Amino acid sequence: MPIKLGEASYKERIQSGIENDFMRGAVSSAQGRFRSGRLKAAEELGNWEDWRTRGEEIRTHTLENIDFYLQQLSDEVSKRGGKVFFAETAEEANEYINNVVKEKEAKKVVKSKSMVTEEIGLNEALEEAGSEVIETDLGEWILQMDEDPPSHIVTPALHKNKEQIRETFASKKGYKNSDMPEELATFAREQLRKEFLSADVGITGCNFAVTESGAITFVTNEGNARLVTSLPDTQISVMGMERLAPTWEDMEVLVSLLTRAAVGQKLTSYVTAITGTRLEDEVDGPEEYHLVIVDNGRSKILGTEFQSALHCIRCAACINVCPVYRHVGGHSYNSVYPGPIGAVLTPLLDGYDDHKELPYASTLCAACTDACPVKIPLHEQLIRHREIIVEREKKSPKSEQMMMEGFAQWASHPAAYKLSARMARTSLKPWTKDEIIKNGPGPLKGWTDVRDFPAPSKQSFRSWFKSRQKKERGQ
Amino acid sequence: MSIQNRDSFLQNVANHLGRPRKTEQVERSSFTVAPQWEVFKDHTQDELADELEAHCKVIHTTCKRTTVSELPHVLWETVKGYDGKSVIASDDKRNDAFGVTSFYKELEEQGVEFQLWNPSDGHYNMEFAERADVGITFSDITLAESGTVTLFNNSGNGRAISLLPRTYIAIIPKSTLVPRMTQAAKHIHDANQDGHPVSSCVSFITGPSNSADIEMNLIVGVHGPVEVTYIIVE
Numbered sequence: 115m116p117i118k119l120g121e122a123s124y125k126e127r128i129q130s131g132i133e134n135d136f137m138r139g140a141v142s143s144a145q146g147r148f149r150s151g152r153l154k155a156a157e158e159l160g161n162w163e164d165w166r167t168r169g170e171e172i173r174t175h176t177l178e179n180i181d182f183y184l185q186q187l188s189d190e191v192s193k194r195g196g197k198v199f200f201a202e203t204a205e206e207a208n209e210y211i212n213n214v215v216k217e218k219e220a221k222k223v224v225k226s227k228s229m230v231t232e233e234i235g236l237n238e239a240l241e242e243a244g245s246e247v248i249e250t251d252l253g254e255w256i257l258q259m260d261e262d263p264p265s266h267i268v269t270p271a272l273h274k275n276k277e278q279i280r281e282t283f284a285s286k287k288g289y290k291n292s293d294m295p296e297e298l299a300t301f302a303r304e305q306l307r308k309e310f311l312s313a314d315v316g317i318t319g320c321n322f323a324v325t326e327s328g329a330i331t332f333v334t335n336e337g338n339a340r341l342v343t344s345l346p347d348t349q350i351s352v353m354g355m356e357r358l359a360p361t362w363e364d365m366e367v368l369v370s371l372l373t374r375a376a377v378g379q380k381l382t383s384y385v386t387a388i389t390g391t392r393l394e395d396e397v398d399g400p401e402e403y404h405l406v407i408v409d410n411g412r413s414k415i416l417g418t419e420f421q422s423a424l425h426c427i428r429c430a431a432c433i434n435v436c437p438v439y440r441h442v443g444g445h446s447y448n449s450v451y452p453g454p455i456g457a458v459l460t461p462l463l464d465g466y467d468d469h470k471e472l473p474y475a476s477t478l479c480a481a482c483t484d485a486c487p488v489k490i491p492l493h494e495q496l497i498r499h500r501e502i503i504v505e506r507e508k509k510s511p512k513s514e515q516m517m518m519e520g521f522a523q524w525a526s527h528p529a530a531y532k533l534s535a536r537m538a539r540t541s542l543k544p545w546t547k548d549e550i551i552k553n554g555p556g557p558l559k560g561w562t563d564v565r566d567f568p569a570p571s572k573q574s575f576r577s578w579f580k581s582r583q584k585k586e587r588g589q
Numbered sequence: 590m591s592i593q594n595r596d597s598f599l600q601n602v603a604n605h606l607g608r609p610r611k612t613e614q615v616e617r618s619s620f621t622v623a624p625q626w627e628v629f630k631d632h633t634q635d636e637l638a639d640e641l642e643a644h645c646k647v648i649h650t651t652c653k654r655t656t657v658s659e660l661p662h663v664l665w666e667t668v669k670g671y672d673g674k675s676v677i678a679s680d681d682k683r684n685d686a687f688g689v690t691s692f693y694k695e696l697e698e699q700g701v702e703f704q705l706w707n708p709s710d711g712h713y714n715m716e717f718a719e720r721a722d723v724g725i726t727f728s729d730i731t732l733a734e735s736g737t738v739t740l741f742n743n744s745g746n747g748r749a750i751s752l753l754p755r756t757y758i759a760i761i762p763k764s765t766l767v768p769r770m771t772q773a774a775k776h777i778h779d780a781n782q783d784g785h786p787v788s789s790c791v792s793f794i795t796g797p798s799n800s801a802d803i804e805m806n807l808i809v810g811v812h813g814p815v816e817v818t819y820i821i822v823e
Contacts, residue, residue, distance in 0.1 A: 140804065140805075143805065144805050147805060159624070159628075161624045161627065164622040164624035165624050165625075167621060167622050168620060168622050168623070168624060168625070171620050171621065175617060175618075178606070179611055179615040180602060180606075181599045181602045181603045181606070181610050181611050181612075182611040182612065182613070182614070182615050183615075184595075184598075184599060184602070185595070185599060185612060186614075188592050188595055189592075192591040192592050194786070194789070196591070197590075197591050197592075197593075198591065198592045198593070198595070199593045199594065200592075200593065200594040200595050200597075200598035200599075201594070202594070202597075202598060202601070206594075210593075250812070251802070252800045252802040252803070252811060253800075253802035256802070269801060269802055269805065270802075271802055271803075272805070275804055276803055276804050279803055295803040295804065295806040295808050296808055298803055299800060299803065299808040299810070299811050300810075302811070303810075303811060303812060306812065307719070307812075310812075311719065326778070326781060327777075327781045327786070327787045329787060329791070335798065335799050335800060335801075335811075336798050336799070336800045336802075336811040336812050336813070337752060337798035337811060337812035337813025337814075338811075338812045340748065340752050340792070340812075340813060341752065341812055341813075343748075343790070344748040344749055344752060344790075345715070345749075355602075360617075361774075361778050362774040362775070362777045362778040362781070363771070363774045363775055363778055365774065366625070366770045366771055366773075366774035367625055367771075369770070370625065370769075370770065377801075380644070380734055380735035380736075380795075381732070381735035381737055381770065381793065381795045382795065383648075383794070383795050383796055383797065383798050383799055383813070384792065384793065384794060384795070384798070384813070385737075385770075385792075385793035385795075386790065386791070386792050386793070387787075387790070387791040387793075388789065388790050389786075389787055389788070389789050389790070390789065391789070392789050393743070393744065393789050395708045395744035396708065396742075396743065396744050396747070396789060397708055397710075397711055397712065397714055397715070397744075397747060398714070398715055398747045398748045398749050399742075399748060399789055399790055407598075409598065409601075409602075413601055413602050413605045414605065416602060416605040416606050417605045417606045417607050
C-alpha cells in the first residue's frame with residue numbers, strides 16, 4: 115500500500131477507531147508503558163536534555179549537507195562491492211527492486227520491518243510481478259496474513275489482541291496451540307525459519323546509514339533483520355534519503371536516543387551494521403548487495419520551514435504521548451506514518467488534498483515536541499500546516515468557511531448579536547433538561563454524543579455586566 | 590554501473606536547498622555538548638565488570654565470572670546446562686590463549702557434535718548452526734552500560750554462530766570492557782580513518798532476542814537465540 119491506507123474518510127476512520135474498545139485499551143496501556151520506559155531511561159542518564167541537544171545538532175548538520183553525505187555514502191557502499199540506486203519516486207524504486215528480483219529469478223523474498231517500503235508500496239509491486247513476499251517481523255507477519263496495515267511505527271500490530279492473533283495463525287497456518295504469547299512466538303519462529311532458509315532475496319529498511327564507511331545499521335529486537343541480512347545471497351536495503359549519520363560516533367548517539375525514546379532500552383537486542391557484500395573468504399552475508407535511496411517527496415521539504423521534520427529518527431515517542439492518538443488509534447490517520455509526526459509528514463509527502471484534516475488531529479498540547487529526542491517542534495509545525503491550509507490552500511472545510519463568514523457578519527452587527535444571544539436559550543429549550551443538553555441538534559450533535567453541553571445561561575454576560583455596573587454606581 | 594541516477598538526484602536536492610551542490614568534505618562545527626563521554630567516565634575494569642553483571646539481570650542474560658584456568662570448566666557447565674548436544678564456535682585467534690581449543694577437543698571426546706567455523710566447509714557451517722544447540726564466540730568490545738557484546742564478523746566468525754543456534758555463549762575477556770557504545774564507535778571510526786576498512790558485519794548483541802509485538806508482552810527468544818550466557822574472564 116502507498117503512504118495512504120485507504121479511501122474511507124477521516125471522520126469514518128475516527129469513528130471506527132473510537133468505537134474499537136480493545137484497540138483503545140491496548141493503545142492507552144502501551145502508551146503508558148512506552149512513556150514510563152522513556153522517562154525512566156532519560157532519568158537514568160541524568161542529562162537527557164544534553165543528549166537531545168546533541169541529537170538535534172547531528173541531524174541539523176546532516177540535513178543541511180545531505181547532498182554531500184549521500185554522495186559519500188554511495189561512494190563507500192560502491193567501494194565495498196554494493197550497487198546504489200537513487201530513486202526520485204516510489205515507482206522508480208519499486209521498478210529497480212523488481213528488476214533485481216527478476217534477474218535473480220527469485221521466487222521468495224524475505225523482508226524485515228521497514229516503514230519506507232510500506233510508504234512506497236513495495237510488497238504490492240513485488241507481488242504483482244509474481245514474487246512471494248514474506249514479512250518476518252512478528253507484528254508485520256501477523257498483519258500481512260490479515261492484510262491489515264500497521265497502526266504504530268514501532269509495534270505495528272498494537273491494535274490486535276492475542277485471541278485475534280491465535281485465530282489468524284489457526285486459519286492461515288494451521289496453528290493448534292493456545293493464545294499464550296510465548297507459544298504464538300515459538301510457532302512464528304518455526305514457521306519463519308523455513309522461509310529464511312529457502313529465500314532467494316532479503317529486503318531490509320535502514321535505521322541509519324553511516325556515510326563515512328558505507329555501513330547500513332539496523333536496530334532490532336527479534337533477530338529477523340540479522341537473518342534477512344545473513345542468509346539470502348542477494349540483499350537489498352531501502353532507505354529514505356534522510357536516514358543518514360555522517361560518522362560511527364554520530365550513529366552511536368542517534369541509536370542511543372532511538373532505543374531510549376522508543377522503548378526505554380539502553381540498546382535493543384541487536385544493532386547490526388552491514389557494509390556492502392560479504393568478503394571473499396566469508397560464507398554468510400550477501401554476495402550481491404543493493405542500496406536503494408528514496409526521495410519520494412522528501413526533497414520538496416528541504417529548504418522549507420518544515421525541514422526539521424526530516425530530522426525524525428522514527429522512535430514514535432511523539433505517538434506514545436499524543437492524547438489524540440490515544441483515542442483514535444493509528445489507522446485513523448490514513449497514513450503509514452500516524453501520530454504527530456505523521457500529521458506533519460504525511461501532507462508534506464503526499465499533499466494536502468487527501469490529508470488536510472491531519473494537522474487538526476492535535477490538541478496542540480506540545481507533549482510531542484517535549485518528547486521528541488531530536489527536538490522537532492512538532493506542534494508548531496502543525497499550527498503552520500493549519501495556517502497554510504486556511505490561507506494558501508483555501509482547503510478549510512466549506513462549512514467552516516461559511517461559518518466564519520457568518521460569524522464575521524453577525525459579530526460586527528451588535529443588534530443581531532444581542533438578539534441571538536437572547537434567543538439561544540429559548541431556541542434550545544426543546545433539547546434542554548435540568549440546564550443540560552444531552553442530545554443536541556445540528557453541529558451540537560458531535561459534542562453531545564459523547565458528553566453533555568450546558569444550556570445557555572438565562573442572563574447574557576453583557577446584561578449581567580451592565581446590571582453589575584449599575585449596582586456599583588449605586589443606582 | 591554501480592551507482593545510478595546520482596547526479597540528477599543530488600542536483601535536485603541542492604536546488605531545493607537553494608545553493609550549489611556540495612561535493613567536497615564538509616566542515617563540521619564543534620558540538621556544544623558531549624554527554625555520551627560522561628557515562629562511567631572514571632570506572633576501572635572491575636567496576637565496569639560489575640556494571641555489566643548488574644545489567645545482565647535487565648536483559649535476561651546469565652552472567653558468570655571466572656579465570657582463564659577455570660574457563661573450560663565454566664564453559665562445560667554452561668553447555669551442559671543448555672542440554673548442548675551440538676556446538677558451533679568461531680575460529681578465533683584467542684582460542685588457544687584462553688584454553689578454548691583444548692576444551693573444544695574435549696567436547697568432541699565427550700560425544701558432543703562440534704563444528705569450528707571453517708570457510709572451506711562453505712554452506713555447511715550455516716546448516717550446522719541452524720540445528721546446533723549452542724553457539725560460542727568471543728566478544729571483541731564489551732559495552733558495560735547496555736550489557737552488549739560487539740562482534741566483528743569475519744571468515745572465522747560467521748554471522749550465523751551468534752544467531753541461528755538455540756542458545757549463545759559469549760566469552761568476554763575483561764580487557765574488552767568499555768563504558769558504552771561511544772568507545773566502540775570511536776574505535777571503528779579511528780580504524781576507518783587509519784585505512785582499516787570496517788568489517789562487513791558488526792554485530793552489537795545485547796542478550797537473547799525478544800519481541801513485544803503481541804499485546805506488549807515481552808517474549809524472550811524469537812528469531813535469534815532463546816537463552817544467552819556471558820562469561821567474563823579475568
